Amino acid sequence: MTIWTRLLCRLGVAAGAFVTLALPAAAADCARMDHDGQGYTVCTVSAKEEPRLGLWLYDDDGSALNNFGNLRGQLGKQTLAFAMNAGMFHLDYGPVGLFKSGDETHGQLVTAGGGGNFGLLPNGVFCAGGTQPYAVIESRAFADAQPQCRLATQSGPMLVIDGELHPRFLVDSDSRYVRNGVGVSADGQTAWFAISDRPVTFHEFGRLFRDGLAARNALYFDGSISRLYAPQVRRNDFGWPMGPIIGLVDES
Secondary structure, three states, X not given: OOHHHHHHHHHOOOOOEEEXXXXXXXXXXXXXXXXXXXXXXXXXXXXXXXXXXXXXXXXXXXXEOOOHHHHHHHOOOEEEEEEEEOOOEOXXXXXXXXXXXXXXXXXXXXXXXXXXXXXXXXXXXXXXXXXXXXEEEEHHHHHHHOOOOOEEEEEOOEEEEOOEEOOOOOOXXXXXXXXXXXXXXXXXXXXXXXXXXXXXXXXXXXXXXXXXXXXXXEEEEEEOOXXXXXXXXXXXXXXXXXXXXXXXXXXX
């Protein structure tokens, strides 16, 4: 990332803005996709790639990473294949809900409803490296089952619940944001990380996962703050500082 781009990130350039990358880094299966008249970018991660999926929040000094440039600098010899923001956060960038990355855990599981999108129950947890490579689990079911996850990030609302859209989504809603999230195949062998090209409703975004990708369960990560780093499609979005970040790495 250039000094100028890093400065723009720190100044908080409007969320959703993006720059193109001159050269791709590590390969990732990211591609443009149209669904119901809306454009998206979808990064597909298979079961065999699960060990290379990472979830990050702080650097080695305990400071929030906040952006893709800082994350890339933290990775050393590893190359970032793609990344996106992965859940909501407080003013100090700590996670709203559960965050687990290996032995690193922050926040705690929240099962009560509340204000904002996170509290629009049912919400859920994206789990990688559990009994199956990938899962999106409703938060209360997660609390009951206490599944083992190598990576876990809680967010809300769920977009798709056992093949059905969240019951609170309105087909004629006028609430539109650039949104991102993750969906998982019925067999847990594939995860799709998607971001809209332009502002979309929850209903439109949920239909992408349910109808366009055949995801059995899907989870919303965020809106307006949503950003993607994907050299394969020449994306390096910048904007307001982020909290949790998820992505795929390759050894250089």
